[in-house]
Amino acid sequence: MTDLKIRRIPFSFEDVPFIWNPENPGFSIAMNKLSFFAIGFEKYICQAMADVEPRIKDPAILAEVRAFRAQEGIHSNAHRRHVKALIKQYPALQEALDKTIKSYDELYASKPLEYHLAYIGGLESIFTPSFKLLLDHRHLLFEGGDARVASLMLWHFCEEIEHRSSGLVIYNHVVGKYLYRVGNFTKFMGHVKEVTDMLGEEFKKHVPGITDDLVNFKSKASPLPKIAKLRSSYGILMSQMPWHNPDHQALPAYFQEWSDQYDRGDDMTQTYGVRWEKQPELIAAE
Template sequence: MRPSDQPSRMPLPRAVPFEFPDDIDPAWIPGQPELSAMFNGASLTMPYLEPFLIRTMREAIQRLDDPAILEEGRAFNTQEQFHYQAHRRFNEIIKAKGYPELAEVEDAMKASYQRLSRRSLQVRMAYTAGFESMTLGVTKWLIGHRVALFAGADARVVSFVLWHMVEETEHKCVAYDVYQALFGSSPRAWWYRMIGVAHGSIDVIRWSMRGYKVILRKNGLWGKLRSRLRLARELARASVHIIPFLLHAMLPGHSPRREHDPQWVLDWMSAYAEAPEGFVPLVDTRDPSMPVPFAATAIRAGVPA
């Protein structure tokens, strides 16, 4: 049974035509190469993680006959498909900017997700639902602290990152609903889901760390104490916002429906519904509040309106 805390929101796949031209700097947050590398490392995982999530969700929903959950699962997959395709384009730019060594991390990730794909469906769905619980914390961190994190940063990259987070919020219940529909809420099912929270989150974090380590090593920053301290500070700030969500998601009565959606996310979705076709929602990173990127900063296919 689907929890009844609040009604589901149907995910709406949005093929936003983000462009990543050659002039994008891998250190796209001015003066913060460590934070830029952290986000670039996370992006590196997406073309391997998200196809795994899609395959798992596709197999899972084939075993269900609830039309609403089936439709949500298909929409989830389409959103994730658009996400990893955009991340792949961005990652290719980063690698071409002097980081071909990242391909070795990608090869290792590909092999790892191939091995994970041979695990039972319950393990894989628990991983999927577990990872999705982490994105709630990531979203609230990035949206709520967008000015502190991204002031003056490359608007093309920031806007792409925040779009991804908006849609992660939108489909926050889907993997959980599918897992519950397939495996129920028995103590055994909860145990698998609890392990999945740790497994999915830690796995993605470790791959992200391998990616940003390559970047910082290539930049000559990995061995510098000051850089490592700045990196530790950013990791601590992220952890303060993400870890509570992971711990809460491990509880037996957890439901993502009880998590409040940031108003900025709701405003983004509402405004995008009225946007013209081909609209690219570029955030103004120079604005002191970085408002929802509509109307005043309307961009059609990358050209100012």
């Protein structure tokens, strides 16, 4: 049976700034892209998990499918709250969200379920090395930022690491063709790039002050140590090897720290960064 925990965390993002970490505007934008992207991608995962259910007879795999789908559905809803708060301030950003969802809906309609399971298994397997890099260096990326967005991201990365095996377990059970999955990997990444590049263009169009330099943060102003980035890239490469088993991956220490905080009943909506407090309403003098 599955070990995944279903956690519902009541995030809210009232008036959240677009540049939610003024110390790191490029990273703020990269994470905003991730919020838009997650809505489309995780809706796509939920569709594939719903459609694969009838093909699965093994109760352990079925439990994994359902728990995986539940976690991704909750992630998608939390990111939707974040994105809605941004759209409230910059209404034209609705277009960015619509285009993201449309891109995944069209992909879903144009390819067989095997392809979607391979896409999901392939992408999910690179998340542990990618997000470990961000969690290990959270002080360089999230510190000084709005705790609501920082906590949304840290929660999501921890749960991605928790369900790191789900996508591959399901793909291997239902499809099982290694070469099909790995042979299509550049197509999966190409689609991800298409969506995230589109988001950068939409941000530049609709949010004042967003420039090319800020949008292309990843290749330029990243404050992360070179060696850690190399290690992460190596982990990503290894995650596509036939012998790769996500259960054997190195996990960030923060994963346990975050889980312990959650189990203690801490407020996980603002667990890292600068705490946001609602401003008292200004009462107009009579």
